[in-house]
Amino acid sequence: MAEDLVLDTAIRDWVLIPLSVVMVLIGILRYFVSKLMRSSSQVPDLKIVKEGQVFTPLQYLIIISSLSYINLTLDCFLILDRQVIVRARNLRSAANFIPPKSFRARRVYFSNEENGLLHVPKGQAPNPQAQMFSDPNMAMDMMKKNLSMIIPQTLTFAWVNFFFSGFVAAKIPFPLTQRFRSMLQNGIDLSTVDVSYVSSRSWYFLNLFGLRGLFSLILGEENATDDTQRMMQMSGFGFDPTKNLGAEKDSLDIIQHDWALPKFEQRAEKVLRNLIR
Amino acid sequence: MVTKTEDTQLNRLENQVDNGGGGAWEYLCLIKKLKVRRPEKVLKYGLSILNDSKKRSSLGPEEWTLYEQVSIAAMDCQCLNVAKDCIKVLQKKFPESKRVARLEAILLEAKGSWTEAEKAYTSLLEDNPIDQLIHKRRIAIAKAQGDISGAIELLNKYLEIFMADHDAWRELANIYVSLQMYKQAAFCYEEVILAQPTVPLYHLAYADVLYTLGGLENLQTAKKYFASTIDLTGGKNTRALFGICLCTSAIAQLSKGRNKDEKESSELHSLAVTALEKDYEKTAPGKLPLLTAALKSLKIS
Known part of the structure; x- marks a missing residue:
C-alpha cells in the first residue's frame, strides 16, 4: 500500500480507548476476586527453569486456568525431584572427594535400571501434570477453582470478537516485518495492509499481556493476577521433570x-614441610 | 554460611549496640538474615523495642516478624512467659495463621509437654506435609526425649524427601557416631562431604570414623582424609596430625610382614611428628615430654 490509511477518530474514541480501559478494569476486578478466592495456604514457589515454548492464545487460556491448581501432592513430587537432582549434582561435582567404592555405590543407587532414583521407567509417566489432565474429576475441580480466571477472559474475548472484530484500531509509528502480521493483525485477513496497523483483536491481546507493568503499579508488586508470571510458571508447568532427571542420569553415567x-x-x-621450615 | 564480611559487620553492630550506640533494629535484622543464634541479645534488644510503643509502631508491618523473632529467642532462653505474651499478641493479630500455630507448638515443646507438642506438629503436618521446620522439630522432640532410635527413624524419613539437606545428614552422622554405628555414620559423612567438599572439619570427622572402623583399607583411606584435612587447614589442625601418626602406626602393624613400599607415606608421618612437636613446644612446652612418650609408644607398637 502506497498511501496511508486514515483512521477515523471515532475508532479511537469508541474502540481503542474503551478496550484499554475495560482491560484495565477487568484486571483490577480479577485481582480482587482472586484475592477473595485464594486459598489460605500459599504453597512454595515452583522455581523451575523456564523453557522456551510458544503457546497459541487458546492453549494459553487453558493452561492459565490450570495454574492455580497446584496442589500439595504435586508440590511434593516436584520437591522430591528437585532434591534428588540437587543431590545427584552434588555427587557429580564432588565425586572425586569420596572413595571410589562409595562413589560406585551411590552411582548405582541413583541410576540403576530397576529402581534408581534418577531412572524413569519408560511408558509409565510419573508426570503428575499428565495424571492431573487425564483425570476428569480433577480437571473439573480445576475448572471450578479457576472460574474467576477463565470466565472474565472468555467473556472479554467474546465481547471483543463480537463488537470489535475487523477494525484496524491503531497504527504503530515504526515499520515491522511480515512475521509480525499474525501478532498485530489477528482477525484481519488482508495481506495488503501494512504490518504497522494493529487490529482490534490484536490490541486486546497486547493489552492482555502488556498491562503487567501498569498492574504492578496500581496493585502493588506482588499482585497475584500477574499474567506474565503465570506464563513463566506455566512454562515451568509444561516442562517435564522426568526430562531433567534423565539428563542428570546421563551425565552421572x-x-x-x-x-x-x-x-x-x-x-x-x-604444607607440613613449609610449616616446619 | 556466614561470610567473613558479614561476620565482621555483625560483630561491629553488636559492639555498637552493646555500648548503647543505637542500631538495635539493624542488628536484629542482620541476625535474622544470617540465621545466627544470639538469643540473649535478641531477647534484650527486641524486647526493648517492643516495649517502646513509639519505636514499635515505627516498624510498620515488620513489627510482627519482630514479635516472632523475640518469641523464639525467648523460648531459647527459657523465658517462657515472654514467649507466651509475644505469641498471644500474634495470635490476636493473625488468628488463623499456620505460622503462629507453629510457634504455639514450639512453645508447647519448650515447656516440655512432649505429647501435646507432638500432637500439634502432627496436625500441622497434615495441612502442609512438606514443612521442613516441623519435620525437624519432631526429630528434635524425639531426641530430647532420649528416643534416639525414634529420632533416627524420623531423620531417615525426613532425608528420604529432603535429601539435599546436608545439615540433616550431619546430624544423622552425629547420632550414628553416638550409637557407635560407624558404617552408617561414614555414609552420612560422605554425603556431607559431597555437599561441601572444602570444609576440613567434615574430612576430619569422616577420617575419625574410618579410623575407628579399622581394617587396612579403611585405615589407609582415613589417613588420606587426615592428610586432606591438613592440606585444607594449612597444618593447623592438631587432631589431624595425631590422626596421621595413629593411622601410620596402625597400618604398619596390620601390614607387618607384607613388603609394601610405604616410604613416601612414612615421610608424611615423620613430618607430622615434627609439626606436632613444634606446635607443642610453642604452645605448651610443659607437655612436650608427654607427647614424645606417646609418640614413642606408637612407633614401637
Missing part, C-alpha cells in the same frame, strides 16, 4: 571417577 585424595597426601607433605 558418563563421569569418570578420579579420586582426588591420594594427591592430597603429597600436598599435605608440602
